[in-house]
Amino acid sequence: MSAFLASYADLLISVVKVLAVMLVLLTTVAYLSWFERKVVAHMQSRWGPERVGPYGLVQPLADGAKFLFKEDPTPEGVDRFVYFFAPFLALALAMSTIAVIPLGPGQLEIFGHRTWFSVAEVDLSLLVVFALTALSVYGVALAGWASNSKYPLLGGLRSSAQMLSYELSMTMSVVGIVLMTNTFSLRQIVEAQRGGHGGLQHWFFLSQFLGFVCFSISAVAETNRAPFDLVEAEQELVGGFHTEYASFKFAMFFMAEYAAMVTVSLMVSVLFFGGYLSPFPDTPAFHWTWYLPAASALAGGAALFFNGIRYHTPQGRMVLPVIALVLIGVGVLCALPAVIGVIQGPFWLAAKVFVLLFTYVWLRGTLPRLRYDQLMNFGWKFLLPLSLANVLLTSLLLARSFSS
Amino acid sequence: MTPELILFFVLAGVALAGAINLIVQTHPIHSALSLIVVMVALAGIYLLLGAELLAAVQIIVYAGAIMVLFVFTIMLLNAGEEERTSWSRAATWVGIPLAVLLTVVLGWRMAQSGPVPVLAAETGSVSRRLSELLFTSYVFPFELTSILILVAILGAVVLAKRDF
Numbered sequence: 001m002s003a004f005l006a007s008y009a010d011l012l013i014s015v016v017k018v019l020a021v022m023l024v025l026l027t028t029v030a031y032l033s034w035f036e037r038k039v040v041a042h043m044q045s046r047w048g049p050e051r052v053g054p055y056g057l058v059q060p061l062a063d064g065a066k067f068l069f070k071e072d073p074t075p076e077g078v079d080r081f082v083y084f085f086a087p088f089l090a091l092a093l094a095m096s097t098i099a100v101i102p103l104g105p106g107q108l109e110i111f112g113h114r115t116w117f118s119v120a121e122v123d124l125s126l127l128v129v130f131a132l133t134a135l136s137v138y139g140v141a142l143a144g145w146a147s148n149s150k151y152p153l154l155g156g157l158r159s160s161a162q163m164l165s166y167e168l169s170m171t172m173s174v175v176g177i178v179l180m181t182n183t184f185s186l187r188q189i190v191e192a193q194r195g196g197h198g199g200l201q202h203w204f205f206l207s208q209f210l211g212f213v214c215f216s217i218s219a220v221a222e223t224n225r226a227p228f229d230l231v232e233a234e235q236e237l238v239g240g241f242h243t244e245y246a247s248f249k250f251a252m253f254f255m256a257e258y259a260a261m262v263t264v265s266l267m268v269s270v271l272f273f274g275g276y277l278s279p280f281p282d283t284p285a286f287h288w289t290w291y292l293p294a295a296s297a298l299a300g301g302a303a304l305f306f307n308g309i310r311y312h313t314p315q316g317r318m319v320l321p322v323i324a325l326v327l328i329g330v331g332v333l334c335a336l337p338a339v340i341g342v343i344q345g346p347f348w349l350a351a352k353v354f355v356l357l358f359t360y361v362w363l364r365g366t367l368p369r370l371r372y373d374q375l376m377n378f379g380w381k382f383l384l385p386l387s388l389a390n391v392l393l394t395s396l397l398l399a400r401s402f403s404s
Numbered sequence: 405m406t407p408e409l410i411l412f413f414v415l416a417g418v419a420l421a422g423a424i425n426l427i428v429q430t431h432p433i434h435s436a437l438s439l440i441v442v443m444v445a446l447a448g449i450y451l452l453l454g455a456e457l458l459a460a461v462q463i464i465v466y467a468g469a470i471m472v473l474f475v476f477t478i479m480l481l482n483a484g485e486e487e488r489t490s491w492s493r494a495a496t497w498v499g500i501p502l503a504v505l506l507t508v509v510l511g512w513r514m515a516q517s518g519p520v521p522v523l524a525a526e527t528g529s530v531s532r533r534l535s536e537l538l539f540t541s542y543v544f545p546f547e548l549t550s551i552l553i554l555v556a557i558l559g560a561v562v563l564a565k566r567d568f
């Protein structure tokens with residue numbers, strides 16, 4: 001048995017890594033819907049979900065169960081194979097991008113085996129991400145076409161046109177970074193942002209500000225989110241490309257959208273905000289920042305505990321303190337010497353992704369939807385020239401620094 | 405059999421099945437989807453050969469950009485099922501022998517030629533080597549292709565703007 005384990009250790013570690021990342025991603029996707037509803041509700045002076053469990057925390061599970069057990073009618077005249085295939089394609093492509101994103105620095109050592117701190121370490125990971133993004137158009141376009149219905153078709157066509165247009169400026173806006181770092185590897189791009197002693201002054205959102213603006217705007221458009229969510233403009237298109245989908249197939253499109261949000265936030269933090277790097281310099285004066293993961297978990301746990309024991313339902317008074325105690329336990333765990341080094345990378349990456357996801361929801365709560373011609377004009381006449389100008393500017397500056 | 409060989413046969417099988425399905429299917433969208441399957445399977449074979457850049461470009465350009473336009477056009481034109489006419493029957497009778505002939509000629513040539521020496525990328529990464537070649541030895545064909553594409557884009561714009 002142990003010989004078997006030793007010979008297949010790499011495979012086993014890979015499987016464990018895939019399962020762990022999938023678990024985290026799926027939980028994030030489920031609770032992102034809760035988070036979005038809650039945040040948008042509070043921005044609009046409402047309460048949001050609060051009936052199922054304390055603070056509505058069981059709402060994602062209730063939604064999932066509802067989607068599973070709902071009737072799933074297939075409309076007449078659909079193209080059966082494509083109709084069933086499209087949601088799978090959308091979800092699979094949206095969830096596989098996370099595999100190439102570096103989640104922490106260097107290599108991990110598990111029972112004497114060294115493995116990279118990411119699901120798959122690819123030299124051309126940036127290109128892999130763009131390849132998966134390029135394919136993700138199909139999920140939406142095919143769903144719209146296969147439904148054999150006018151509004152979904154219009155929604156699908158709109159989305160493919162939009163995703164194609166914004167994919168261009170998204171790809172062009174990263175060229176500046178590739179020129180500066182001379183690599184397609186996301187891990188090396190992150191390491192290039194470390195500078196001498198670390199610290200956030202080396203992050204690319206400063207030196208590649210134009211690229212950052214272009215990338216983040218076109219990333220929002222690429223994921224079909226507000227204010228670029230014309231694909232599902234209710235007034236014009238009923239529900240857009242997923243009008244004819246019900247039950248779990250609809251849920252899969254929903255999950256694909258949220259998974260795409262998570263991966264895009266990961267990409268923005270990796271490319272422009274130093275990925276897993278800490279914003280504090282790597283000097284002895286800043287050693288106390290190593291305890292920030294533990295401190296934030298402890299503070300969150302304490303706040304939840306004191307709010308929990310005063311919650312207005314008896315069930316909440318029972319459940320919330322338990323969750324708080326678990327959080328405090330995690331906090332204590334993060335302060336242990338064996339864990340504290342490993343947790344730094346994932347903690348900072350997760351913190352950046354959380355802030356970006358909040359911004360996503362904030363945008364949706366703030367901005368009205370663009371009109372279709374405005375969307376196309378903005379993409380082709382503003383964003384694309386801007387990203388091209390960024391490429392030109394970056395190469396001119398680099399050429400000057402080489403010659404001097 | 406090494407794992408690479410098994411993977412090669414799986415990918416080659418997928419590519420072949422996709423190619424046959426592309427011809428057999430009567431609906432244009434299904435044919436286009438089969439073509440995408442062929443391209444993705446080919447990208448997998450490039451990966452097996454160690455040509456990672458080529459695989460990524462294959463998916464981004466062919467499976468991503470070009471095939472999206474194909475699918476887009478088919479969807480916009482609302483093309484229906486293919487119809488069989490007397491011409492298509494004639495095409496079958498001429499086409500199958502020609503395809504067999506092509507396969508035989510190609511297979512014969514490949515069997516005659518020995519193993520091709522693999523250009524190992526000793527200096528730097530493959531993408532660096534490729535860009536060096538592209539901007540030194542092959543700069544003229546590269547620029548020529550760019551101008552050709554530019555002319556094609558201008559032509560498309562002129563055609564689209566005609567009715568204004």
